[in-house]
Amino acid sequence: MEENKTLYTITIFSENTVGVLNQITTIFTRRQLNIETLSVSPSAIKGIHKFTITTFSDDENVMKKLVSLIDKRVDILKAYYNTNEDLVHQELALYKLSTEKVLAHGSIEYLVRKYNVRILEVSTDCVVFLKAGHYEETQGLFEELAESIGVLQFVRSGRIAITKSKVERLSDMLAKRERENQEKWGNA
Amino acid sequence: MMNKNNQTPETISSPEKREQETEIISGSEILIRSLIAEGADTLFGYPGGAIMPVFDALYDHKHEIKHILVRHEQGAVHAAQGYARVSQKVGVALVTSGPGATNTITGITDAMMDSTPMVVISGQVASSLLGSDAFQEADVIGVTQPITKWVYQIRRVEDIAWAVSKAFYIASSGRPGPVVLDIAKDAQVNKCAYSYQKTIFLRSYLPEPEIEDDQIRMAADLINNAKKPLALVGHGVVLGNAEEELRAFLEKADIPFGSTILGLSAMPTDHPLNFGMLGMHGNVAPNMMTNQCDVLIAIGMRFDDRVTGDLNTYAKQAKVIHFDIDPAEINKNVKTTVKVSGNAKKTLPMVIALLKEQSHAAWLSEFKPYEQKEFDCIIKNELYPENGGEIKMGEVVHKVTEATHNKAVCVTDVGQHQMMSTRYFKFTESRSMVTSGGLGTMGFGLPAGIGAKYGAPERTVCIFVGDGGLQMTMQELGTIMEYDIDVKIILLNNNYLGMVRQWQELFFDERYSETHLKNPDFIKVADAYNIKGRKVTQRSELDEAIAEMLAHKGAYLLEVVVETKGMVYPMIPSGGSVTNILLGNGNKL
Ligand SMILES: Cc1ncc(C[n+]2csc(CCOP(=O)(O)OP(=O)(O)O)c2C)c(N)n1
Numbered sequence: 096m097e098e099n100k101t102l103y104t105i106t107i108f109s110e111n112t113v114g115v116l117n118q119i120t121t122i123f124t125r126r127q128l129n130i131e132t133l134s135v136s137p138s139a140i141k142g143i144h145k146f147t148i149t150t151f152s153d154d155e156n157v158m159k160k161l162v163s164l165i166d167k168r169v170d171i172l173k174a175y176y177n178t179n180e181d182l183v184h185q186e187l188a189l190y191k192l193s194t195e196k197v198l199a200h201g202s203i204e205y206l207v208r209k210y211n212v213r214i215l216e217v218s219t220d221c222v223v224f225l226k227a228g229h230y231e232e233t234q235g236l237f238e239e240l241a242e243s244i245g246v247l248q249f250v251r252s253g254r255i256a257i258t259k260s261k262v263e264r265l266s267d268m269l270a271k272r273e274r275e276n277q278e279k280w281g282n283a
Numbered sequence: 284m285m286n287k288n289n290q291t292p293e294t295i296s297s298p299e300k301r302e303q304e305t306e307i308i309s310g311s312e313i314l315i316r317s318l319i320a321e322g323a324d325t326l327f328g329y330p331g332g333a334i335m336p337v338f339d340a341l342y343d344h345k346h347e348i349k350h351i352l353v354r355h356e357q358g359a360v361h362a363a364q365g366y367a368r369v370s371q372k373v374g375v376a377l378v379t380s381g382p383g384a385t386n387t388i389t390g391i392t393d394a395m396m397d398s399t400p401m402v403v404i405s406g407q408v409a410s411s412l413l414g415s416d417a418f419q420e421a422d423v424i425g426v427t428q429p430i431t432k433w434v435y436q437i438r439r440v441e442d443i444a445w446a447v448s449k450a451f452y453i454a455s456s457g458r459p460g461p462v463v464l465d466i467a468k469d470a471q472v473n474k475c476a477y478s479y480q481k482t483i484f485l486r487s488y489l490p491e492p493e494i495e496d497d498q499i500r501m502a503a504d505l506i507n508n509a510k511k512p513l514a515l516v517g518h519g520v521v522l523g524n525a526e527e528e529l530r531a532f533l534e535k536a537d538i539p540f541g542s543t544i545l546g547l548s549a550m551p552t553d554h555p556l557n558f559g560m561l562g563m564h565g566n567v568a569p570n571m572m573t574n575q576c577d578v579l580i581a582i583g584m585r586f587d588d589r590v591t592g593d594l595n596t597y598a599k600q601a602k603v604i605h606f607d608i609d610p611a612e613i614n615k616n617v618k619t620t621v622k623v624s625g626n627a628k629k630t631l632p633m634v635i636a637l638l639k640e641q642s643h644a645a646w647l648s649e650f651k652p653y654e655q656k657e658f659d660c661i662i663k664n665e666l667y668p669e670n671g672g673e674i675k676m677g678e679v680v681h682k683v684t685e686a687t688h689n690k691a692v693c694v695t696d697v698g699q700h701q702m703m704s705t706r707y708f709k710f711t712e713s714r715s716m717v718t719s720g721g722l723g724t725m726g727f728g729l730p731a732g733i734g735a736k737y738g739a740p741e742r743t744v745c746i747f748v749g750d751g752g753l754q755m756t757m758q759e760l761g762t763i764m765e766y767d768i769d770v771k772i773i774l775l776n777n778n779y780l781g782m783v784r785q786w787q788e789l790f791f792d793e794r795y796s797e798t799h800l801k802n803p804d805f806i807k808v809a810d811a812y813n814i815k816g817r818k819v820t821q822r823s824e825l826d827e828a829i830a831e832m833l834a835h836k837g838a839y840l841l842e843v844v845v846e847t848k849g850m851v852y853p854m855i856p857s858g859g860s861v862t863n864i865l866l867g868n869g870n871k872l
């Protein structure tokens with residue numbers, strides 16, 4: 096975590112075409128911004144992809160410029176940024192532990208209850224836990240498990256986030272654009 | 284993430300939909316017909332393996348669409364730029380894969396920086412070979428994505444027509460820019476049904492931001508209450524065809540203005556409110572007044588660092604109104620008090636309607652001493668040297684513009700001669716200044732001049748070029764020869780990479796590292812291309828030589844041997860304050 100900097104979450108909706116991620120990352124690179132986490136998937140609207148990217152910055156103006164540069168790309172439908180207060184956000188983490196060591200430590204049930212994790216896999220060799228939460232939570236668990244039991248493998252997803260505000264920005268915007276286009280050109 | 288549909292879902296057809304044709308034709312044929320459907324009449328290009336099917340199809344359409352075979356792909360792109368800049372149309376370049384495509388990179392970047400509408404079509408290896416390091420395969424999409432408004436790789440014949448339609452729409456709408464279409468060879472060869480629909484809407488792309496009424500009102504209020512307004516006129520005015528609206532705006536509120544290098548011909552040079560060029564080698568008055576005005580009105584300009592100098596001391600006293608079509612430009616460099624988003628052609632009349640008629644005679648008179656000072660210290664000696672000596676660049680430009688009655692298109696290369704041309708060429712018509720502004724690309728002038736002649740065939744095209752820059756794209760003399768292109772090339776030969784030498788003189792203790800040139804006999808070179816040429820070394824010959832050049836039917840190279848160590852003044856040293864203006868020769872403001 097970087098001192099005196101705010102973690103911004105940038106949400107981007109794009110057409111589902113080749114090379115959009117490249118277009119986005121070059122804008123981060125040119126502005127010398129480091130991508131902290133990244134998550135991409137099809138959005139609720141068919142044919143539209145959603146990117147959720149986090150980055151640290153000490154200047155909100157930089158975020159404004161970043162978002163307007165991204166928004167400007169032809170294949171991008173909408174880009175905006177938020178801080179944590181505006182968002183409900185989660186990351187997923189997977190932890191692979193040695194079954195032998197877990198059992199030596201206590202029961203699996205004990206761990207599940209204590210850390211509020213789900214079990215995805217148990218074999219004679221390993222146990223795989225899943226935990227969803229904020230960075231601090233998934234990281235906290237990692238540190239604790241690494242200390243107490245030892246972690247064989249650890250992976251964390253990029254952040255996914257949903258805004259708390261009641262405005263549905265993208266669908267509103269799309270509807271408006273389609274409507275205006277209809278008004279302008281009629282039923283083509 | 285692949286595009287699986289034949290037609291992009293967001294493309295919809297225009298109301299004047301063309302007759303549906305159901306003919307099954309090759310991709311190359313589709314490409315040519317699509318270009319014709321977009322009104323392209325001139326292509327600048329160079330063939331090669333991966334684009335041969337297109338050139339083959341072109342063979343059947345010679346009477347509908349001209350192709351100009353340049354001598355280097357960089358020339359094709361600069362020519363397309365020159366064409367677009369004078370004509371309001373989209374410039375088109377057509378090149379092969381690999382080296383053909385990579386040779387276009389400089390021109391594409393240049394077009395991006397200067398918001399020039401252009402479509403570059405490059406051949407690509409067959410889609411089955413993509414990614415295999417096939418012969419003449421280059422990752423054109425990857426390379427050009429950051430320097431274009433849009434790029435698309437066409438891998439299937441079905442995607443050609445809509446991609447061309449989308450390319451032209453994107454290149455020419457909103458803030459214009461270059462688009463690259465990279466077409467796999469199999470897509471050129473395969474066949475499908477052809478029907479063409481113009482793109483008029485993309486849901487992901489808003490070419491012009493919404494105009495907000497309260498912004499208009501706030502802008503008008505600020506201007507109505509301004510005592511010392513100053514306008515900065517940029518390329519956006521020209522690109523938006525808003526010259527008339529601009530004039531009405533400036534005249535109604537009596538607002539003096541300066542222009543960026545690309546905005547120069549938007550208003551006539553001799554307009555009483557026109558105080559000349561902004562920026563590093565611009566005129567003293569508009570630069571000085573930037574830091575004295577109370578309201579600074581930027582119209583279609585982007586506060587480039589060559590205009591502003593040090594942002595920390597730039598127009599701090601002023602309220603800033605920024606008219607721009609590109610929301611990303613607002614607050615990018617200079618903090619804006621009121622933004623007026625939208626196309627100036629629409630926003631200016633809305634503001635004008637709310638403006639009071641004004642007279643700022645007292646404020647205007649404050650410009651005069653600076654104009655006088657600049658004339659006395661710099662212009663007088665540059666244009667009307669009294670004490671003999673070597674010919675000066677400024678006087679050549681001045682004589683040429685006068686001889687053309689200030690009606691010619693002025694095309695320049697990059698360097699001292701460029702600054703002298705932008706300072707001293709005069710304009711009576713818009714779209715008359717073709718120069719590489721944002722990128723500063725040496726080698727731009729000659730091919731851009733070729734394109735300008737095709738874009739404005741009725742006009743006289745004067746290309747000012749340096750001895751260094753001419754040699755960067757000199758092979759285009761071959762194109763001029765082959766097509767008999769009537770361009771007037773004025774070579775201002777100082778035997779130096781003059782602009783770099785000037786910086787060495789000022790900032791590097793006169794250590795002239797690698798800026799002196801041993802030059803060829805340019806007149807012989809022209810002669811080899813069957814281009815009439817004349818070398819002038821004496822001031823006494825100059826008028827007559829210029830008259831001869833302009834009277835000559837066809838291309839002409841006028842080489843003028845100018846002072847070797849001339850300096851372009853005024854000069855704001857890079858990164859300095861906009862009022863920290865060097866006048867040279869010990870003169871001080
Ligand atoms: C492609 C390219 N390379 C290098 C430069 C840097 N540069 C700017 S002006 C200049 C000198 C140009 O010399 P010349 O063409 O003789 O024009 P002059 O300044 O002498 O009028 C150079 C090298 C550039 N702008 N473009």
Ligand SMILES: [Mg+2]
Pocket residue numbers: 698749750751775776777778779780781
């Ligand atoms: Mg030179």
